[in-house]
Amino acid sequence: MSKRKATELPPISWTKNNGDLIWKLIAEVEKPEFRLVILGKKDPSENSSGMSKAAVFKAIGKIILPDLYAINEDAVGQRVKCKYESVYGTYKKHCKRLRQTGGGLGGNDEDDESLHEYMSCYIPKGGPDETTTPDAKNLWGTCFQCISLSIF
Numbered sequence: 060m061s062k063r064k065a066t067e068l069p070p071i072s073w074t075k076n077n078g079d080l081i082w083k084l085i086a087e088v089e090k091p092e093f094r095l096v097i098l099g100k101k102d103p104s105e106n107s108s109g110m111s112k113a114a115v116f117k118a119i120g121k122i123i124l125p126d127l128y129a130i131n132e133d134a135v136g137q138r139v140k141c142k143y144e145s146v147y148g149t150y151k152k153h154c155k156r157l158r159q160t161g162g163g164l165g166g167n168d169e170d171d172e173s174l175h176e177y178m179s180c181y182i183p184k185g186g187p188d189e190t191t192t193p194d195a196k197n198l199w200g201t202c203f204q205c206i207s208l209s210i211f
Contacts, residue, residue: 081142
């Protein structure tokens with residue numbers, strides 16, 4: 060018995076229209092029913108949807124790429140997953156710069172007070188505000204530009 064060959068999908072233009080598809084992907088991932096499955100839960104008492112990650116990426120694909128989903132739902136789910144992982148990896152790489160503490164060498168003493176480092180500023184979830192230092196605003200702008208260039 061021969062195995063049925065999956066239908067090939069055309070390339071997906073993620074960057075078309077200023078990355079409209081990427082922003083749709085991000086909006087879907089932020090929905091609680093999808094976010095809990097993809098990113099996990101902080102509190103074990105939170106209920107997840109019971110869906111697998113593969114099912115979530117297929118569901119997102121059905122929403123943002125309905126025409127391609129009708130051709131091959133498994134391939135669309137895989138493409139959505141790969142793009143999400145790429146965007147998330149880029150985001151993590153650039154956001155790491157916002158959490159830097161200046162580096163340097165620390166001692167091996169675990170009771171050393173230098174193990175507890177604190178940032179000189181805080182950038183709220185919505186981005187810089189009036190309490191954000193000029194240096195942090197500059198770093199935020201640079202990171203945002205790098206993320207935008209890397210994603211699009």
